[in-house]
Amino acid sequence: MDRPRKPQSTAETSTVGQLAEIARRYYIEGETQDAIARALDLSRMKVNRMLREAQDAGLVEIRVRFHSSQTRELEAEFCERFGLKHLLVAPEARSIEQQRTNVATLVSHFLESNLRENSVVTVGMGRNVARVAAVQTSRAFDQITFVSGSGGASEAGAEGNADHICRALARRFGGTATTLYAPAHVPDGALREALMRHETVRRTLNLARSADYALIGIGDLGPDSHMARMGWFGPDELKRAQAAGVVGDLMGYDFFDIEGRPCNEEIGGRVIGLSRDDLSRISNTIAIASEPSKTTAILGALRTGAIDILATSLLNCIAIRDWIGKR
Structure with a gap:
């Protein structure tokens, strides 16, 4: 016979009314945990724990309502064709900003x-990565x-830089943020190589390389691309890069053609x-692309073999499948 479970101390329990109030504010009214x-x-951590408690108690039920048979078929197809672990497919939105949020x-x-x-x-x-840090979370x-x-770039603005995104993610999920103290872009390859050998830069990048x-x-x-805006x-x-076959990039600088082959001669390095x-070499590389203008860039990126998980829109997935089907 199972032993009866010991009751929690009053410091660890919450009333149904308290849990319902916090869940209502967070999930219905859209208030932040802070x-x-x-x-x-x-405390924010107490609110976070109570939100999880509300889910465990059955007061909150979270459903992913837009995962249809079509998206399941797309996920199976993309995982088999491109060696993905997962395909995260978001529903279409009326605006690009809402699409990024989805x-x-x-x-x-x-x-x-x-x-x-x-x-x-x-x-x-970038904007798509930054938007992840802006989404409300229920777990810390x-x-x-x-x-x-x-590295960082003043042209990107605070929210577009990796270090700002790291700090925002740390606030959302808990933990710490580590900044790469170097510029994102330098005018020539020799300066880049010198900075890459700097002890502080090297140590941070080694930590980044060890990521899960x-x-x-x-x-x-395109004209609204990260590089054009920067x-x-x-x-x-x-x-010249487009004429050489470049269709996109990873991390803002590692360029590739539609077949996923490196194409850095014109603007790389x-x-x-x-x-x-x-x-x-990172076992779970999640690539995020929301914009409908990035269909060929996404296809080229998938073919690089560097991506394990793709997060994009349903329309982009269909467009990629159609592109492949016509060739």
Whole structure:
């Protein structure tokens, strides 16, 4: 016979009314955990624990309602064709901003389910990666390390830099953030190599290389691309790169063609950060791309073999499948 379970101390229990109030504020009213903690004179960690308690008690039921037979078929097809572990497919949205949020929400939920204490997460720059840090979470950890996988750039603004994203993720999930103290972009390869040998840079990148997970964006060469907005490359350089077959990049600098082959001759080798080979050795590299303009970039990125998990929209998945079917 099972032994009766000892009752929890009053310091560890919460009333149904308290749990319901916190769950209502968080899931229905959309308040942040920090705001709830201030309003109810609780610590943020206490609010986080009570949200989990509300789920365990059956007061909160979370359902992923948009996973249809179509997305299951796409996941099976993409995993077999490209060697993915998972395909995270978000529903279509009316605006690109909402699309980024839909995709980021899937990534955030994936991390909540799969991260473990003492995990290390390498983080890249860009809007899609940053949006993951803006999504509300219902689980926190104590010993997660988020480490910048690329240097910083004033042109990106605070929210677009990997170090800012790391700090935001650490606040959301718990743990600590480690900054890569180096510029993201340098004018020539010789300076890049010198900085890559610097002890501080080398030590941080070695930590990033040892990560259990990597969060990265997939870039393209369009007018609204990360590189175009940063101004790192001039229009003529980008045109030459496109003429040479470049369709996209990983981490903002490791370029590839539609077949996933390296294509760095025109504009590669100028960014401080992890390389494609480094990402290939991280066992769970999550690539995030929301925009419909990135179909060919996503396909090329999938063919690099560096990606383990792709998070994107349903429309992008269908477009990639159709592209392959026509060739």
